[in-house]
Amino acid sequence: MYHVYLKSIIFCKIILILLILAEVYLWIKGKKETELDKKLQYFKSKVENVFKILMSLLLVFLFNPRTDRSILIDYETKLLLCLFGIILLITMKQC
Numbered sequence: 781m782y783h784v785y786l787k788s789i790i791f792c793k794i795i796l797i798l799l800i801l802a803e804v805y806l807w808i809k810g811k812k813e814t815e816l817d818k819k820l821q822y823f824k825s826k827v828e829n830v831f832k833i834l835m836s837l838l839l840v841f842l843f844n845p846r847t848d849r850s851i852l853i854d855y856e857t858k859l860l861l862c863l864f865g866i867i868l869l870i871t872m873k874q875c
Contacts, residue, residue, distance in 0.1 A: 786856050789834045793863060796831055799824040828871065835864040 803820050806812060838860070842853070853861075 783856075785834075785838070786860065789831070789838065789860055790856065792827060792831045792834060793860070796824065796827045799827060828867070831867070832864075835860065 799820055803817065803824065806814070806817050806820070811817060838857070842857070
């Protein structure tokens with residue numbers, strides 16, 4: 781079950797990357813501020829929020845002090861945690 785959850789997070793991340801690439805493509809083609817661009821921004825923000833929720837739940841699962849489990853953090857989990865940190869830094873709102 782844990783690995784299925786990790787795969788769903790990775791799938792969500794791939795969708796987010798594809799939406800970002802589509803947005804960059806529209807920007808390069810000069811089609812910024814079109815209806816398609818607005819839809820891409822809308823879906824990108826929704827997928828980004830889903831990714832943040834899934835990653836937050838993963839952190840709660842991994843570091844919950846009430847459970848006594850010794851889960852080794854594998855490569856996929858390390859990668860996702862690193863990407864989560866990068867996403868948070870990039871999308872951080874300036875005060």
